[in-house]
Amino acid sequence: MKILVLNSGSSSVKYRLFNGTDTLAKGLIERIGESGGDAGDHEAALQQVMAAVDLDGLGAVGHRVVHGGSEFGRATVIDDELFAVIEGLVPLAPLHNPAALSGIAVARKLLPDVPQVAVFDTAFHQTIPPDGVAYAIDASLAKRWQIRRYGFHGTSHAYVARKTAELLGLPADRARVITLHLGNGASACAVSGGRSVATSMGMSPQSGLVMGTRSGDVDPTVIFHLHRVAGLPIEEIERSLTRFAGLQGLAGENDMRTVQQHRADGDPAATLAFDVYCRRIKEYVGTYLAVLGGADAIVFTAGVGENSPEVRAASLAGLAELGITIDAARNERSERIISPEGARVRVCVVPTDEELEIAQQVTAELQK
Structure with missing residues (x-):
């Protein structure tokens, strides 16, 4: 199955097209919205991506989303409800989630019949026990404002830990x-x-x-x-x-x-x-x-x-x-x-x- 992976930053879009574990295409569009940049906005950037890769037989688009809060412990198919949840988490990741939302919105518009899946940096760390995520502050404040340890780089830690176990038998x-x-x-x-x-x-x-x-x-x-x-x-x-x-x-x-x-x-x-x-x-x-x-x-x-x-x-x-x-x-x-x-x-x-x-x-x- 072909999977297009998108990592949308505030001024860049990194992409990579897979067929299984094989990389068919990859690239980076930079300085989006800047004078002399590669694209005027995220929609123009993703249109460039679509034109650069062979989308025939595309099975899904995977989006890197930095913050999934405490709600998501695995990759999740994106619908309107999930999109709204990611929007609600913007205060926890004001530099990262808005860029991901832009990429998701444009990809859903350009590829309306292709499943879109969010993969959260925080998801891998949902298995940390309560005493490893709670901060010793006023519990009512923590609950109201979603203050806890979430962790990041989850896809990297998951991948590398698994590969290390394989390497060492x-x-x-x-x-x-x-x-x-x-x-x-x-x-x-x-x-x-x-x-x-x-x-x-x-x-x-x-x-x-x-x-x-x-x-x-x-x-x-x-x-x-x-x-x-x-x-x-x-x-x-x-x-x-x-x-x-x-x-x-x-x-x-x-x-x-x-x-x-x-x-x-x-x-x-x-x-x-x-x-x-x-x-x-x-x-x-x-x-x-x-x-x-x-x-x-x-x-x-x-x-x-x-x-x-x-x-x-x-x-x-x-x-x-x-x-x-x-x-x-x-x-x-x-x-x-x-x-x-x-x-x-x-x-x-x-x-x-x-x-x-x-x-x-x-x-x-x-x-x-």
Whole structure:
């Protein structure tokens, strides 16, 4: 079955056409609505997509939707009711869900007879138990305003945990895997038997690990202090913590490759940024070892995780007493298994494929 996967951003549309697991076409339309951009609006962008790919025999369109709230634990066929629910979740994902809604609306208009399926980044984390999603705040406030941990990067964590179990010959229903999705956005996840039981991102993709431009975990009092004492408006604080924090805030660069180059040149700011980044990963690995009661594997994925031997080595340094070690030569070559033979906890590098995971989830949902 042919599946067209669409990832609609605020100013871009990424697409990939599958036939089973084979990629038939893929592309990216950028700077939508901008002067000199590829398209004037999302409808024009999707018309370009439709013209660029062979839609003969198309079975469905799968849409990446960042936020599904607490309602959805799996891929779901889109109808008017579901569209309204996704609209209602815009306050929880104001930068992401509106773009997805635009893509869905246009795709439904252009392909009215083709099933449209939403695949939510949050869905994989619906298996986290209540004590892993509740915040210790006024329960009535939390319920009224839907404040809880949701988690993100779910398609990546699901795909990579499953592929790691296959790589190591582990039974998928019993494997304990810590997945580290390290890109410009970054998150960690504890996966037990193929189910998410803990994840670092929370109500939004802001919390947890240090990221390219996002702070990750920060004491909420920092926000109060900047507002009351420094006199900064809330909007400016939010912009600072989401666009000018993380590696960007510490080193003036949001790309880990550049940070590592400056670190090698002796730049103290880049060195601190690298060390903070890796320490936070190590802290979450330790936390998830406790949550899982041990781990069969730790896996690195996404742009930084797949391509930075330095980050992988520094993030797991000093954990030999816990059975976690890295073979330096294997790590430098970015082999699929970078731990030594016989290691108690195996360390892996597994490329993610979120679009393929979306296509497979769409197919599974339609075959039900």
